[in-house]
Every structure is written in C-alpha cells, then in structure tokens.
Amino acid sequence: MNSIYDATQNHLHSIVSDNNKRDCNFVIKGLPFHDGENLNSKVNSLISDGLGIKSIPVLSSSDGGDGIVIATLQAAEEQKIILNAKRKLKDAKKYGKVFIYKDQSTEERSINRNLKTIVNV
Numbered sequence: 032m033n034s035i036y037d038a039t040q041n042h043l044h045s046i047v048s049d050n051n052k053r054d055c056n057f058v059i060k061g062l063p064f065h066d067g068e069n070l071n072s073k074v075n076s077l078i079s080d081g082l083g084i085k086s087i088p089v090l091s092s093s094d095g096g097d098g099i100v101i102a103t104l105q106a107a108e109e110q111k112i113i114l115n116a117k118r119k120l121k122d123a124k125k126y127g128k129v130f131i132y133k134d135q136s137t138e139e140r141s142i143n144r145n146l147k148t149i150v151n152v
Contacts, residue, residue: 054107056134059100081126
C-alpha cells in the first residue's frame, strides 16, 4: 500500500515541478534567425525592439526546430508582462509575423487542440 502511495506522490511531484519550470518560459514562433546568430541576443532584441520592454533579460533560449524558440526568463511575472505586450508585435514591421505563446506541456497542447476541434464543430 505504501509503495502505491509513494509512486503516486512522486508522479504528482514531477507534474508540479514540470509546471513550475514552464511558468518562466514562453514560446516564439516565426522568429527569423540563422545558425550562426546568437539566439539569446535575437530574443532580447525582439523583447526590447518589438515589445518595447527594456528591463527583462532572457536567461536562455533554445531552438525547438521548425522555427520555434523556447525562451526562459527569471520570474513568472516577467512572462506575464511579455504575454500581455505580445499584441504589439503585429504593429512592428520587423516582427509582424512573429507570435508569442505561453509554454505548455504536450498534454496541455493536446487538450487545447481537442477543445478547439469541439468548438469548431
């Protein structure tokens, strides 16, 4: 009985810790960059030039493939500031086709996709 309880606790702990890691991440789609470029500086210029936010540095950014970049910030509040300002990108000529989303797990993306399908039917 204790082994089942411990396994359940470990599984719940891993889910919660995974969500806590994602609280500081955001996803960028359509950001033009080349292999030789510094991705962190490219994301920082997107935040400062495209969004008009000067005081939020990016800790790390990684290429997720297919034009997707996952950027990590220091705090979840910074992610909220960026997500609230993302509509400014459509007015910027350089970043007009760049989109910013909240980082989601595979399960969350699947649930959202299913809900969109149900709503569109």
